[in-house]
Amino acid sequence: MRERRTPVCALVSGGLDSAIMLQWLVVSGWDIVPLYCQFGLRWETAELFWLKRLLRTFISPSLHALHVVELPLQSLYGAHWSLSGRRVPAAKSPDRAVYLPGRNVFLLTAASITCAKRRFSTIALGILRSNPFGDASPSFLTRFANCLSQAVDRPIRILTPLRGRTKSQWLRWAAPEPLRVTFSCLQPRGRHHCGRCNKCAERQRAFRAARLVDPTVYAT
Secondary structure, three states: OOOOOEEEEEEOOOOHHHHHHHHHHHHOOEEEEEEEEEOOOOOHHHHHHHHHHHHHOOOOOOEOOOEEEEOOOHHHHOOOHHHHOOOOOEOOOOHHHHOOOOHHHHHHHHHHHHHHHHOOOEEEOOOOOOOOOHHHOHHHHHHHHHHHHHHHOOOOEEEOOOOOOOHHHHHHHOOHHHHOOOOOOOOOEOOEEOOOEHHHHHHHHHHHHHOOOOOOOEOO
């Protein structure tokens, strides 16, 4: 008889943090339903392509099929750079420049409904120690988990397994194969990283700090 594992709804993108979090969840014995939210942002076509490739690198019965939820933000975000492509945060911009208003609220709400439908109680989110945003803080997540529990009439817990380390520290821990098919770019060239945006620069810095060869193909 197959060992019963604790189920978790894992919020994933195609990036390094998602790849590392998925590996941690598999190693730690969770039963994982990966969830991707499509907001209509400029990079999502490329991101979803690489996410599907990333998931195929995990040969594990504990990782289930990807679940995609559509939550278009055009009517809320309007001419925001994430939709318009104008004034996209460049390589030297501060981390706060990439903030997407309410993103974690949307992600966690979608995940909590998914949990309620499947009778899960745990959501996993790949938040790192260096995350500067208020909607990623432990105090916010604790309060919001309580709100979600009331909203879906089910206990909801938000798990942030990457919280204790930096991206470069986790890169040294992770298996290299999944990292080769990750994607984190704000202005992709086709399916490739642009090499000039804030997220590309963050990715490059993380590999350098980890003293690892960056396997990413950059357009420039």
